[in-house]
Amino acid sequence: MWLLKIAILVALLVIVRKAAAMHKAKNDPIADDRCVSCDSADLEMLTAAAYRCNACGYEGGSGRKVTPKPSASRLLNAPPPAGPESGE
Numbered sequence: 001m002w003l004l005k006i007a008i009l010v011a012l013l014v015i016v017r018k019a020a021a022m023h024k025a026k027n028d029p030i031a032d033d034r035c036v037s038c039d040s041a042d043l044e045m046l047t048a049a050a051y052r053c054n055a056c057g058y059e060g061g062s063g064r065k066v067t068p069k070p071s072a073s074r075l076l077n078a079p080p081p082a083g084p085e086s087g088e
């Protein structure tokens with residue numbers, strides 16, 4: 001029975017640590033000197049707070065979240081496609 005208690009304790013510890021790490025990641029500012037995807041410092045600065053990674057092609061940075069991609073908002077505002085149930 002003690003083995004089960006230890007297993008539950010370890011599982012709880014893992015969950016708490018993961019939640020703490022997620023909370024920290026959410027509140028930390030996005031670094032603009034390293035790629036968040038591959039951690040490379042080989043970046044081409046697009047603006048003062050946005051970059052394109054030369055190693056993996058990822059585009060990011062703290063300034064990237066300010067300008068959402070137009071395609072995403074177009075998808076959100078698009079009417080839903082007509083389904084087969086529309087004839088009812």
Ligand SMILES: [Zn+2]
Nearest residue numbers: 035038053056
């Ligand atoms: Zn990268």
